[in-house]
Amino acid sequence: AETRTYRIAAIPADGIGPEVIAAGLQALEALAKRDGKFSFDVTHFDWGSDRYKKTGALMPEDGPEQLKAFDAIFFGAVGAPDVPDHITLWGLRLPICQGFDQYANVRPTKILPGIQSPLEGVGPGDLDWVIVRENSEGEYSGHGGRAHRGLPEEVGTEVAIFTRVGVTRIMRYAFKLAQSRPRKFLTVVTKSNAQRHGMVMWDEIAAEVSKEFPDVTWDKMLVDAMTVRMVKNPQSLDTIVATNLHADILSDLAGALAGSLGVAPTGNIDPERRFPSMFEPIHGSAFDITGKGIANPVATFWTAAQMLEHLGEGDAAKRLMTAVEQVCADGVMTPDVGGTANTQQVTDAVCEAIRGAN
Ligand code: NAI
Ligand code: MG
Numbered sequence: 001a002e003t004r005t006y007r008i009a010a011i012p013a014d015g016i017g018p019e020v021i022a023a024g025l026q027a028l029e030a031l032a033k034r035d036g037k038f039s040f041d042v043t044h045f046d047w048g049s050d051r052y053k054k055t056g057a058l059m060p061e062d063g064p065e066q067l068k069a070f071d072a073i074f075f076g077a078v079g080a081p082d083v084p085d086h087i088t089l090w091g092l093r094l095p096i097c098q099g100f101d102q103y104a105n106v107r108p109t110k111i112l113p114g115i116q117s118p119l120e121g122v123g124p125g126d127l128d129w130v131i132v133r134e135n136s137e138g139e140y141s142g143h144g145g146r147a148h149r150g151l152p153e154e155v156g157t158e159v160a161i162f163t164r165v166g167v168t169r170i171m172r173y174a175f176k177l178a179q180s181r182p183r184k185f186l187t188v189v190t191k192s193n194a195q196r197h198g199m200v201m202w203d204e205i206a207a208e209v210s211k212e213f214p215d216v217t218w219d220k221m222l223v224d225a226m227t228v229r230m231v232k233n234p235q236s237l238d239t240i241v242a243t244n245l246h247a248d249i250l251s252d253l254a255g256a257l258a259g260s261l262g263v264a265p266t267g268n269i270d271p272e273r274r275f276p277s278m279f280e281p282i283h284g285s286a287f288d289i290t291g292k293g294i295a296n297p298v299a300t301f302w303t304a305a306q307m308l309e310h311l312g313e314g315d316a317a318k319r320l321m322t323a324v325e326q327v328c329a330d331g332v333m334t335p336d337v338g339g340t341a342n343t344q345q346v347t348d349a350v351c352e353a354i355r356g357a358n
Contacts, residue, residue, distance in 0.1 A: 004038040006311055009070040009276070013048035013092065015285020016295035017076020023297035023347040024074065024304045027323075030351040031308070031316045038313060043070070049080035049088055058091035064099045067276060072307050075280035076300075081287050097135060100275035102268035103166070104173045105135035106306065107251045107282070112298070113329035115259040115337050119231065122257075127234040130181070131254060132174040133247030135268060137166045140244045160243075162198035164205065171209040173271055174241035178216050181239060186218040189226050189242035189250065202243070227253060255282060262296030262336045265303035267310065279307040293342045296334040298324055301350060323353035 010025065012018035025042060032039045045066075047059040058078070060066070067073060073096065078088045096102075110128040111117050117127065141161040148154045171188075178186035188206045192199035203220065210218055221229060223246045229236060230253060242250055255264040264282040281299030289295055301324050308317035327349040333339025334346060341349075 002037075006038065006040050006071045007069065008040050008042045008307075009045060009067050009073045010042050011045045011047055011073060011092075012076035013078040013285070014050075014080050014088070015077055015287055015290045016283075017048070017078070017285055019290075019293070019295045019343055020281060020297050020300040021074060021076045023343055024300040026347050027297075027301050027320060027350055027354065028304055028308075030354040031320055034319070034354055035313075035316055038316070042074075047092060048078055049083050052083060052087070052091065058088065059095075063092075064095060067096065067100075070276045071311060073276050073278040074304070074307065075278050077281065077283060077285040079285040096278055097268050100268075100270055100278070101136060101272075102270045102275070102277055103134065103136040103169060104267075104269040104271055105133035105247070106177070106267045106269055107131040107133060107247070107254070108265065108302070108306070109251070109254040109258045111258050112263060113325050114331055114333065115263065115328060117257055117259055119234065119257055122234055127258060129234075129237050129254060130177060130239050131247055131251045132170065132177060132239065132241045133251065134166065134170045134242070134244050136244075137161045137163060138244035140248075160195075160198055160245075162201055162243075164201070167202050167205045168209060169271075170241060171206050172212070174239060175209055175213040175216050175218070178218070178239035179213055183238040184216045185238040186216055187226075187237055187240045188218060188220045189223050189240060189246050190220055191223050191246070193222060206241075223250070226250060230254065230257065251282070260296065260337045261299075262334065263298040263302065265299050265306055267303065267306040269310065277307075277310055279303040279310075293344065294334050294336075295343050296336050297343050297347055297350075298328070298334075298337075319354060320350075323350050326353050 010021055012021035028040055052058045078092050108130045111124045113124050139160040143159040143161050144157040146156045190199050190203050192203045255261050261283045266282050268278040270277050281303055305317040305320045332341045332346055332349040
């Protein structure tokens, strides 16, 4: 029988990144063994803050070029206590996201069995969302500047850029994703009452694109009211689309409502597949627990499932998530979600569940 081989670029980088990526690769290996029809060819890149301290750069100059040949990028976390965060972020992660035009940042959130939401009476099934974050423009386009530095008349501007191309493509992505989910329901987050240019265009384009998806129901929420709805009525939401800034904030809230940062995954996706997409846990390098062996690997398993889905291995993705949910339900969890297990014990339990699954 023929075997499909996927070329994966693993960039574990800093802090707990190497610990969770190692766990993720073990789960992927177990899935490949269990399935027998696909395999992974993993190349490890030692890019990150240690490399920066030795050579002055987090990755080689032709780093993005080296990544182009891969089917996907599996990323840990970047950031070190003794290197400024804007250097680590702009030296590794952002050049990949922006250079590969990964314009859809997809952030699924749900309450896994056995994990406690801070919301009273809200359990698995009550909160099952996917937030689609515009990942290439908006408030984080880097457009702006400062003048008269240090003087009393100093000014700083930070201009939000919305383009018809950029808004249309993220709306299309979000409507399509909503259409693929059972509820076929999309909430478009906006702030078009106060921001009467870019955000009004955002709303208009949402209405235009909605006509291409007559079977998708959609509504519109102002971002401030959206925070209330997320807390008070989580059952009323399903797929959500928001700007770069709005989704950045809303997805942290979503992660907290689902129980922990240690379980939240994300995919930075180029839907046109011109370039490899990048999959990573949402959390950072977590200096406070680095090397202790207790990092929660669930966010990394979940993002590995996103990666499998992107590669067309939907059955393997489901098998992985079923295994993760079973292990959480059995109470094999790390301390951040109230358990006593370490990273390796959770990983072993997930691999065991993968082997045992039908
Ligand atoms: P963080 O996400 O690293 O940690 C915040 C808190 O959550 C810590 O108490 C940590 O122990 C806990 N935590 C995070 N992930 C966990 C996991 N898997 N299991 C158990 N506990 C977990 O955020 P923080 O402390 O603000 O940033 C630390 C460094 O990471 C900084 O240099 C920051 O710039 C960088 N960072 C990098 C990101 C990336 O590479 N995508 C994202 C966020 C932060
Ligand atoms: Mg954020």
